[in-house]
Amino acid sequence: MPSRFRRRSTRRRPATAGFSLIEMLVAVAIVGLLIGVVGPAAMRQLQSSRVTTAEAQITQLRSALDIFLIEVGRYPTEQEGLNALINGAGTIPGWNGPYLRDGNLPADPWGGTFLYSLDQGQVRITSLGADGQPGGTGVDADVEG
DSSP: OOGGGOOOOOOOOOOOOOOOHHHHHHHHHHHHHHHHHHHHHHHHHHHHHHHHHHHHHHHHHHHHHHHHHHHHSSOOOTTTGGGGGTOOTTTSTTOOOOOSTTSSOOOOTTSOOOEEEEETTEEEEEEOTTTTSSSOSGGGSOEEO
16 A cells, blocks of 8 residues: 555544642642732722822812802802702802713712812812721821812
């Protein structure tokens, strides 16, 4: 028979056994260590980004309040609060809003509401942080602007 018509061997190679139990345990241990190291760092980064988001939202609210001031001639009273930025047609002379893009007041990054106060013409907007209580430290600290 010519060489190009040779029969191929039908012998099979022995199958490899796959991963051993020890190899699997080592892999699981490595993944566990990575999660233990990376997880807390990721959570710290998440909390830090929430503070940055709160600061950006406060800046947005301040800009809307400045436009309100230009059009109405004053800042909202404490009784009107931040709601005056979205509701005021017919009750506030000169009101030409809503002054926020979506027509809604944003919640702070922790799901709470921003506090508004007006003291001698000075506007203060505050997020109470992760704990939702005044004061605090770390991620529980108030974010003010």
